[in-house]
Amino acid sequence: MTEIANGQQILPPDYTLKEPEPEHCPGPESENAGKGDSCQGxxxxxxxxxxxxxxxxxxxxxxxxxxxxxxxxxxxxxxxxVGKSTFTTMLSWALSADEDLQVGAMDLDICGPSLPHMLGCVRETIHESNTGWTPVYVTDNLATMSIQYMLPDTDSAIIWRGSKKNALIKKFLKDVDWDYLDYLLIDTPPGTSDEHISINNYLKESQIDGALIVTTPQEVALLDVRKEINFCRKAGINILGLVENMSGFVCPNCKGESKIFKATTGGGKALCNELGIDFLGSVPLDPRIGRCCETGESFLDEFPDSPASTAILEVIESLRDAVGDV
Amino acid sequence: MSAETELLGMPESLKDIKHIILVxxxxxxVGKSSVTTQTALTLCLKGYKVGVLDIDLTGPSLPRMFGLENKQVYQASKGWIPVSVPTTSGGELKLMSLGFLLDDRGNSVVWRGPKKSAMIKQFIKDVDWGDLDYLIIDTPPGTSDEHISIAEELRWAAPDGAIIVTTPQGVATADVRKEINFCKKVNFNILGVIENMSGFICPHCAECTDIFSRGGGFKLASEYNVPYLGNIPIDPTFVELIEKQTGFKESLVDLYKDSGLYVIFSKILDNVLNGEVKSGTDQ
Incomplete structure (x- = not known):
């Protein structure tokens, strides 16, 4: 096995364009590349x-x-x-708590990878063998993959345009030796751009069960989440359900509840009703979740009796039902 | 535009803008859009002419933040006319966002990099800002297409620098470190770090809870030897102000004047403005 230390060296050769793509560029990798009106000249x-x-x-x-x-x-x-990575982490811990399940967690957030921090394996590196890249194992039945493992330095910035990110995502799918898995959880960056289009295209033949949508209660967040749902519908991605994170905060001192991110428009639940999506539940804001994510410990193991743990486990139950696995 | 004319320097549209600040x-x-909004409101209350450009193309939040959803951008001979925020403070406030160009607020913009880059180029070259004291540019998270493009488009415009926003917890500062390294690579001056969502004061018992931990921003700033601008607590009344602004008679600018956050922001920006004498374009 050889250790891979530098993210730059292991990527497939990237083509270089002589100038930035013009407006109305059909895309260098598209079928009409070089044939469009804007290609002339x-x-x-x-x-x-x-x-x-x-x-x-x-x-x-x-x-x-x-x-x-x-x-x-x-x-x-x-x-x-809003807690995509946090929820991916919770899902990973909860599912892998069952020793009979093999779980994989893949981090598609190339510019801001968080999964390794939350799973407590930032300093791991990827190894290559003749079967491909070996993912980093957090426990015997929990494998993870992230660009973080390939950075020469924890703080290195990945200043990549879309085409380069796409190439790496393809590598994660094609060349990582995932072996047998019951679940592959795919954490994504915010937005509806290259990473999202690519993962959907690359998995076209291998079928995605669907998407779990994470939101917070306030309308400014819901506005962007609507766009993501709209994207899923355009791209033909099945929506398994929506979970509302950070809804309500209980003061540890007086037990009084505050709505920090106020759901002035009805929050995730109203959005689900409006768009016909399953609402899987809401998870309260608990400072201990953040603390566990900092240290890479499982919140569900550390505080099994907290209301947040109960809420998270309920959501996960519904999610397993949604993919037809009991 | 040919390569030669591009070499001539600053785009025409930015000629009458005194200062450019990126967020x-x-x-x-972590609150980029919220910090952008408050920076703009505060500068406007101080009597400046302020423009705000939203280059978060797939998740534009600013039209909602300023209560301008459903507003339209018009095309004039000199370019796109940004949407004005009503104000009685003496300053001016204008906004440009892709949100104004969508038919429906739920519509998604599913674009790969090249298209996003082309849009940003247009936003830089084709908006008729007129005379501005400050142009604040709100960005999406990450260090990818939008960021590379804006750095390229602004290379002749000598932006004053960037305000870096973070929340206190290590998982957030880990990503923000990458952004600081990005700034160094593209030679953006760092005006300072703001720690947002730093503590929440319980309205029932006045106990302060550090929901997302505390002190990460200060630590980050001292590690990279960049100015620390201060911390901003979680204030649900600000969220409420934003969400319910259309129900009030006064404009957002006037409403914000009475918010507790205005005091904090005013102080932070005074520090930035003072710092600019040393590192800004006035030099």
């Missing part, structure tokens, strides 16, 4: 024409690599900081 |  015309076209030849390889994974779940939200 | 954070949901 573009300095990239030849580069784009020479790139491989047609259906992605890697799709069958991805399908083969992921063939032994039963359920693939995306964790999505249009908004940042 | 950045590697992490999502």
């Amino acid at each position: 573009c300095a990239n015309k030849e580069v784009c024409e020479s790139l491989p076209k047609g259906p992605d030849p890697d799709l069958p390889l991805i399908k083969e690599n992921l063939a032994n994974i039963k359920h693939k779940i995306l964790i999505l939200s249009g908004k940042g900081g | 950045l954070s590697g992490k999502g949901g």
Whole structure:
């Protein structure tokens, strides 16, 4: 086995364009690359024409690599900081608590990877063997993959445009030796852009069970979450349900409850009713969740009797029902 | 535009703008848009002419923050006319966001990098801002297409620098570190770090709970040797003010004047404005 220390070296060769893509660029990797109206006179015309076209030849390889994974779940939200990674972490801990389940957690947030911090394995590195990249194992039955493991330095910035991020995501799907998994949980960055389009395209042949949408109660967050739901519908991604995070805070001193992120428009539940999505539950804001995520410990193990733990486990139960696994 | 004319320097549209400030954070949901909004409101209350540009294309929050959803942008001979926020404070406040260009607020913008870059280029070149004291640019989380593009578009415009927003917990500052490294790579001057969501004062018993821990922003700033601008507590009344502003007679600018956060922001921005004498474009 060889240790991979530097993220730059292991990526597939990236093509270089002679100038930034013009407006109305059909996309260097699209079928019409080099043939569009805006391609005439573009300095990239030849580069784009020479790139491989047609259906992605890697799709069958991805399908083969992921063939032994039963359920693939995306964790999505249009908004940042609502708890996608926290919830992915909770799901990972809760599912892997069952020793008979094999769980994988994949971090698609290339520019701001959080999963390794929350699972307490930031300093791990990826190893390569003849079966591909070996993911980092947090426990015997919990495997994770993130760009964080490849950074030369914990604080290194990944200043990549979309095409480079897509290449890495493909690598995660095609070349990581996931082996057999009951669940592959896919944590995503906020927004509806390259990472989201790519993961959906790459998994077209291997089927995603669906997406879990995470939101917070206030309308500014719901506004972005609507966009994500709209994206799922356009892209044909099944929505397994929505969970509302950070709803309500109970003061540890006086036990009085405050609505910090006030649901002036009815919160996640009203959104679910409006758009016909299953509401899986709401999880209260508990400072101890954040603290556990800092240290990489399982909140569910540390505080099993807290209202937040109960709420999280209920959501996970409903989610397992939604993917038809009891 | 050919490569030669581009070399001539600053885009025409930015010529009458005195200062450009970016609001950045590697992490999502830490309050970039909220800090942008409050920075703009505070500067406006101080009597400045302020423009706000939202380059979060897939999740534009600013139209909602300023209570301007459903407003339209018009095309004039000199470019797009940004939407004005009504104010009686003596200053001016204008906003440009992709949110104004969508038919329906629930519509998603599913764009890959090149399209986002083209849009940002247009936002920089084709908006008729007029005379501005400050242009505040709100960004999406991360260090990717939008950030590379804005750095490229602003290379001749000599932006004053970036305000970095973080929340206190280590998981957030880990991402924000990456953003600071990004700023160093593209030579953005860092005006300072703001720690947002720093403590919550219980309205029932006045006990302060550090929901997302405390002190991460200060630690980050001292580690990287950049100015620490201060911390802002979680204030549910601000969220409520934003959400319910359309129900009031007064404009948001006037409402904000009475908010407890205005005092804090006013102090923070005084520090930034003073710092600018040393590092700004006036030099």
